[in-house]
Amino acid sequence: xxxxxxxxxxxxxxxxxxxxxxFYGKVSASVDNIEVKKVFDQLAKEEMEHQTILEKLKADPxxxxxxxxxxxxxxxxxxxELPRLSTDMKPVEAIKLAMKKEQISVEFYLxxxxxxxxxxxxxxxxxxxxxxxxxxQQLENIFVEIGYPEVF
Numbered sequence: 001x002x003x004x005x006x007x008x009x010x011x012x013x014x015x016x017x018x019x020x021x022x023f024y025g026k027v028s029a030s031v032d033n034i035e036v037k038k039v040f041d042q043l044a045k046e047e048m049e050h051q052t053i054l055e056k057l058k059a060d061p062x063x064x065x066x067x068x069x070x071x072x073x074x075x076x077x078x079x080x081e082l083p084r085l086s087t088d089m090k091p092v093e094a095i096k097l098a099m100k101k102e103q104i105s106v107e108f109y110l111x112x113x114x115x116x117x118x119x120x121x122x123x124x125x126x127x128x129x130x131x132x133x134x135x136x137q138q139l140e141n142i143f144v145e146i147g148y149p150e151v152f
Contacts, residue, residue, distance in 0.1 A: 006061065006121060006124075007058065009112060010054060010057060010058035010061075011058070013054050013108075013109075013128065014051055014054045014055060014058065016105065016108070017047050017048075017050045017051040017054060018047075018051060020043075020047040020050075020101060020105070021044050021047035021048050021051065023101070024040045024041075024043040024044035024047060024098070025040070025041075025044045027040045027085065027094070027097075028040035028041050028044065030087050031087055031088070031089060031094070032087060032088055033088070033089070033090065033091060033094075035091045036089060036090070036091050036094040039091060039094050039095060039098065039142075040094060040098070043098055046135060050131060050132075050135075053131065054128070057124065057127075057128075061120070061124055062120075071130060071133045071134060071137055072137070073133060073136075073137070074137075074140060076099065076140040076143060076144065077099035077100055077102065077103040077136055077139070077140060078103060080096050080099060080100065080143070081096075082096070082097065082100045083096045083097050085097060091146055092143065092146045095139055095142050095143040095146060096143065098139050099136060099139045099140055099143055102132055102135045102136035102139055103136055105132040105135075105136075106129055106132045106133050106136055108132075109125050109126075109128045109129035109132060110125075110129050112125045112128075113125035113126055113129060
């Protein structure tokens with residue numbers, strides 16, 4: 001994978017983070033439930049942080065990223081149906097929606113990792129996948145707490 005191709009992939013990834021930021025912001029602005037607003041405001045903030053990380057990586061693909069490398073995927077998002085976006089959605093539905101969005105991002109980076117042949121490029125995609133996986137894991141934990149309070 002040459003520099004131009006890698007640059008295009010980073011540009012695509014950055015645009016996906018901006019799209020996620022805008023989506024979460026729109027959801028926050030359109031719902032009535034204050035807890036749902038808080039969740040989506042936090043998600044929007046985290047997507048902007050992801051964008052900053054990607055921009056740094058785009059400028060210097062060899063730069064380091066501090067990520068949790070002990071991620072466990074319990075596949076809660078995969079076992080959950082995608083809810084419809086509505087202005088009166090409950091917090092648990094909002095978390096389901098966000099989990100599914102993060103699952104899609106994890107799968108995006110995984111597919112890029114699978115296509116890459118250069119070990120350094122594979123490492124970058126692995127780190128990006130881990131970044132999204134951490135977000136997905138965080139949302140799955142919140143979902144379990146909200147959706148299944150008897151577990152705690």
